Amino acid sequence: MSDSKPAVQCGIEEALSVIGDRWSLLIVRDVLRGVNRFDSLQDSLQISRNILTQRLSNLEEAGILVKAPIKSGARRMLYNATPKCLALVPVLVSLIDWSTHWSEKTNARWSRVIDKRTGEAVRVDLVNKEGEPVSLLDLDLKY
Amino acid sequence: MSDSKPAVQCGIEEALSVIGDRWSLLIVRDVLRGVNRFDSLQDSLQISRNILTQRLSNLEEAGILVKAPIKSGARRMLYNATPKCLALVPVLVSLIDWSTHWSEKTNARWSRVIDKRTGEAVRVDLVNKEGEPVSLLDLDLKY
DNA sequence: TAAATAAGTTCCAAAATGCAACTTAATCGC
DNA sequence: GCGATTAAGTTGCATTTTGGAACTTATTTA
Numbered sequence: 001m002s003d004s005k006p007a008v009q010c011g012i013e014e015a016l017s018v019i020g021d022r023w024s025l026l027i028v029r030d031v032l033r034g035v036n037r038f039d040s041l042q043d044s045l046q047i048s049r050n051i052l053t054q055r056l057s058n059l060e061e062a063g064i065l066v067k068a069p070i071k072s073g074a075r076r077m078l079y080n081a082t083p084k085c086l087a088l089v090p091v092l093v094s095l096i097d098w099s100t101h102w103s104e105k106t107n108a109r110w111s112r113v114i115d116k117r118t119g120e121a122v123r124v125d126l127v128n129k130e131g132e133p134v135s136l137l138d139l140d141l142k143y
Numbered sequence: 144m145s146d147s148k149p150a151v152q153c154g155i156e157e158a159l160s161v162i163g164d165r166w167s168l169l170i171v172r173d174v175l176r177g178v179n180r181f182d183s184l185q186d187s188l189q190i191s192r193n194i195l196t197q198r199l200s201n202l203e204e205a206g207i208l209v210k211a212p213i214k215s216g217a218r219r220m221l222y223n224a225t226p227k228c229l230a231l232v233p234v235l236v237s238l239i240d241w242s243t244h245w246s247e248k249t250n251a252r253w254s255r256v257i258d259k260r261t262g263e264a265v266r267v268d269l270v271n272k273e274g275e276p277v278s279l280l281d282l283d284l285k286y
Numbered sequence: 287t288a289a290a291t292a293a294g295t296t297c298c299a300a301a302a303t304g305c306a307a308c309t310t311a312a313t314c315g316c
Numbered sequence: 317g318c319g320a321t322t323a324a325g326t327t328g329c330a331t332t333t334t335g336g337a338a339c340t341t342a343t344t345t346a
């Protein structure tokens with residue numbers, strides 16, 4: 001009996017093995033903004049239908065989305081975000097932050113994640129156990 | 144003259160168009176932990192050499208890595224992180240955080256990003272403009 | 287100065303992705 | 317209630333991307 005895959009070595013690899021393809025995070029983004037039907041996802045993303053089928057079923061299997069009929073017994077489906085999906089928001093926000101600061105294509109009309117209570121954009125901060133900000137220059141990657 | 148690619152609609156797409164494949168973020172992780180030679184990257188990642196060549200040149204072109212000979216005129220190369228690369232740390236940390244909380248495979252030996260001054264693991268926080276924490280439940284994705 | 291090494295490149299095989307047409311059942315309009 | 321439309325896929329094939337192993341070329345090292 002030989003291992004089919006080498007053991008995952010770190011959380012980055014582990015996460016990427018689930019959402020590290022060209023489509024999954026975009027599907028997550030769309031579902032979180034309420035695009036939660038097969039055809040509307042296809043329209044929004046311009047993804048090919050068979051790949052969308054595959055990705056949705058991967059995300060469901062990973063516990064990131066749940067599929068349910070619009071009402072019991074119906075054929076129309078809704079894909080909804082689980083808490084595990086919502087927990088990906090910091091990943092999305094850190095990607096948005098990075099593009100905002102470092103892409104020459106940055107556009108003010110781009111989607112942002114906002115605090116409903118204030119309407120203000122939310123960002124991501126690196127902090128220590130106590131919640132105090134940590135500078136990028138003080139970091140080290142331990143393996 | 145027709146557009147070769149549809150315009151990018153959001154920072155998430157923009158970021159993923161640069162680092163959204165199965166290898167780029169792992170290369171970034173490795174370079175940040177000091178794995179910065181062609182052969183050591185190949186050993187560490189078990190990536191095929193031609194793909195590694197491609198990815199490194201994409202990352203260089205994107206301003207994420209810089210390639211330089213070990214000493215001037217030499218053939219041995221070093222791939223080094225730019226500030227734009229270092230700015231990806233919050234993305235890496237948010238992925239690590241997500242795996243830590245939501246993967247059943249979580250392993251304490253997995254790599255972490257630590258604060259050099261204290262040796263403590265660093266995490267990512269969602270905050271508003273004032274740096275105050277914002278709950279996942281108060282968020283909205285605006286498009 | 288011969289042997290080993292680093293950094294690729296090349297060629298081919300395999301896998302993933304994309305496209306368009308087709309299927310099937312549910313739902314809508316009348 | 318019934319025919320037309322729609323939603324959610326599936327299927328088959330073409331294209332693109334990835335992977336693997338051997339080869340190249342210049343550079344170090346012994």
